[in-house]
Amino acid sequence: MSNDSGAPMVEATHHGPILAAGILLGTGLGGFVDGIVLHQILQWHNMLSSVRPPVDLVAMKYNMVWDGLFHALTWIMTAAGLARLWRAGRRPDVPWSTRTLVGALFLGWGLFNAIEGVIDHQLLGIHHVHPGEAELAWDLGFIASGVLMVAGGWAAVRAGRADTTPRGAVPRVLKGATP
Amino acid sequence: MEKEIAPIARLARIGAALAALLTPCTSLACPSCPAGRAARQQVCEEGLGINLAIALLPFALMFAVSLAFERAGGAR
Numbered sequence: 001m002s003n004d005s006g007a008p009m010v011e012a013t014h015h016g017p018i019l020a021a022g023i024l025l026g027t028g029l030g031g032f033v034d035g036i037v038l039h040q041i042l043q044w045h046n047m048l049s050s051v052r053p054p055v056d057l058v059a060m061k062y063n064m065v066w067d068g069l070f071h072a073l074t075w076i077m078t079a080a081g082l083a084r085l086w087r088a089g090r091r092p093d094v095p096w097s098t099r100t101l102v103g104a105l106f107l108g109w110g111l112f113n114a115i116e117g118v119i120d121h122q123l124l125g126i127h128h129v130h131p132g133e134a135e136l137a138w139d140l141g142f143i144a145s146g147v148l149m150v151a152g153g154w155a156a157v158r159a160g161r162a163d164t165t166p167r168g169a170v171p172r173v174l175k176g177a178t179p
Numbered sequence: 180m181e182k183e184i185a186p187i188a189r190l191a192r193i194g195a196a197l198a199a200l201l202t203p204c205t206s207l208a209c210p211s212c213p214a215g216r217a218a219r220q221q222v223c224e225e226g227l228g229i230n231l232a233i234a235l236l237p238f239a240l241m242f243a244v245s246l247a248f249e250r251a252g253g254a255r
Contacts, residue, residue: 016252020245027241047234052225061218066234073238080242104248111244116237124233 012095012166017088019157021081022104028078030109035071045127089167097163103156110149117143
């Protein structure tokens with residue numbers, strides 16, 4: 001097999017780099033959803049709101065600092081994911097698979113929610129999703145949503161194993177269709 | 180009676196809102212006000228190291244997971 005310039009074309013079967021990029025991007029973007037929606041817009045909890053309830057201005061500012069640190073870490077994960085995706089796109093042995101990338105995004109987002117839920121909500125109790133009478137139900141629901149995203153993401157990643165076209169190359173199906 | 184009070188109450192509310200916009204209050208975003216200083220001091224003094232470790236842990240785990248997938252998801 002060769003590309004348009006006549007150079008031999010490698011079949012792209014190395015899914016690892018795009019999986020790693022998707023997992024990092026999913027962690028970062030999923031963390032942003034948590035921080036923006038649950039911490040800021042709905043104000044259900046903050047990073048240390050069960051340790052230091054935000055009942056006065058100083059306590060609110062204290063939690064704001066830790067929320068800021070959480071957002072800084074999600075930004076770093078997103079930037080690292082973008083860098084890895086860029087590198088993956090330059091490799092001829094890595095398939096440019098939408099299914100693999102989207103699957104890995106959900107895999108990363110779901111796994112992060114599950115890990116963060118178990119560590120921060122259940123083991124350490126530094127905050128809960130929706131503090132109050134039914135906080136355990138909210139916390140378990142949050143972890144369950146993570147597990148569901150992992151399952152969906154994993155299914156998409158498995159389906160993407162069939163994709164072997166690198167970035168910029170024309171898939172074989174389309175090549176056959178052109179006159 | 181209520182009809183007579185309503186316009187006055189509305190004016191009072193508008194006046195209060197304008198006054199709030201023009202005068203500084205304690206909930207103002209402030210780089211060096213007492214509340215901001217107290218919050219930063221508490222962040223630094225109340226378990227900074229352990230809180231940092233707690234915040235970092237899930238992200239470090241996810242980074243390790245991504246590395247593991249990069250290695251395991253090799254050529255078929």
